[in-house]
Amino acid sequence: MSEGTAKKEERRKFQAIKGTRDLLPPETALWNRVEQIAQKVFASYGFSEIRLPIFEPTELFARSIGLDTDVVSKEMFSFTDPANVIKSLVQDALQAGLGVDLKNFEQAFQSSIEEKVQFISLRPEATASVCRAYIENNMQQLPQPVKLYTFGPMFRRERPQKGRYRQFYQVDAEVLGGSDAPGIDAELIEMVMTFFDRLGLEGVQLDINCIGDKKCRPKYAELLRAELSKVKDKLGPDSQRRIETNPLRVLDSKLESEQKLIEGMPHIADHLCEECAENYRGVKKELELRGVNYRENWRLVRGLDYYSRTTFEITAKGLGSQNAVCGGGRYDGLMELLGGPPTRATGFAIGEDRLILSLQEAGKTPAPQGRDVYIAWMGEKAYATAVRVAKNLRAAGLSVELPPVEQKFGKALGQADKLGARYALILGDNEVSSGEWTLKTLATGEQAKFKEADLLDHLRKARGLSS
């Protein structure tokens, strides 16, 4: 008993790290369904899957996302390789009789650090990796544009809340290369809307905006900053700070008291350069052509530096205050920023955790997977037969549960029932000696006798009819 208690305590010590979680069986079926439908829909739009590393050089994210964003400055999980390099450098120095001056530490060790250490981060998003892969694998030599999608976990060291985790999952699609034709953005949006539609996602709302490019956005940002400054004292502390750091972000404010003021601010649509304005008109026209319902939202801005022109966001119902289930847009300058050839690009990321959450809230969870056949056997002779038939039925694609130890029939049927089996195959002395097996339909309680040769055929037919 004391041993049992000790074991239990041992087990209790371990728990998933803050912001991470286990995805358990009935739910994982839904994850699989989402990913399978994504693959099918994306493939129908000519997208291919790319699989990427989960960690990359820290520099890749610092360069693409922007050094001064929260994502890079404090939300990345970063480490060095080798892990304890700083310590070992200090030890080396001490052993060599050199003093360690904390004040000039970084400078003193700069060259050895650069030589021996790699700074690595778990990816906080996928776009930078996709671009790196495009450049590294010379994909500009493929027919353009290159259309790629990927799934997987991302990592951000944020405080968890509803629909937000430190390890979270994204479904990501990017169109790299080619032109900035509005049809590319519109088709991408059409694709994700089709995907959501296929899943039966409810309360889907698409918001779009154009945030200009390198030429016109800075001018607008300045204008907005000037206008906001005039009413600075009427804004809350967060917005006041954002006037300096990122005036566009003020437009995102949820504070009730600020809404009226923000409504009176200049709209970016009136300050786009001619190319951007033309492009935006094109995107809207293309969306209409495709029958995609959208809402223009001039206050929709993007947090990450590399976005330009088209931005969009999709919200769904059943979520908490983090209700965006997809965000995306064009990022024509990013590839060059990462040392690649000038390459236009656009893409989106779906928050898969939130997508799943919304589907669950709407009751779209698929039924837990039952078994097709539970084999209720009794007696050693029957067991040998049971093992053989289990193997055959499984080879035919049926899901079969074969209890490893003998059970009373009552118990066996109870188990079959709890596991959601459709049929119980009853194999006892009677059946084995007569060669006539009993198949019981659990839902109705009906029983029928089959010879071994006919059983598989019958099950196949019954299954074909129901599914």
Next chain:
RNA sequence: GUGGGAGUAGCUCAGCUGGUAGAGCGUCGGACUGUGGCUCCGAAUGUCGUGGGUUCAAAUCCCAUCUCCCACCCCA
């Protein structure tokens, strides 16, 4: 990083102003040794999140701490 709420059995929770734990569900066993779902009977499982303090006595009061949930910041 900031604020609010919550931690009692595997799950959902009860436990009044201090007297060292209970229910329902689930699990397992039996009634029923070749026929499940229903019913009835029985059993197991808790260092009451953790550490400290007050007290003759703490799940209950005080302090600290951890974790989870929700929201803010930020963002998908």
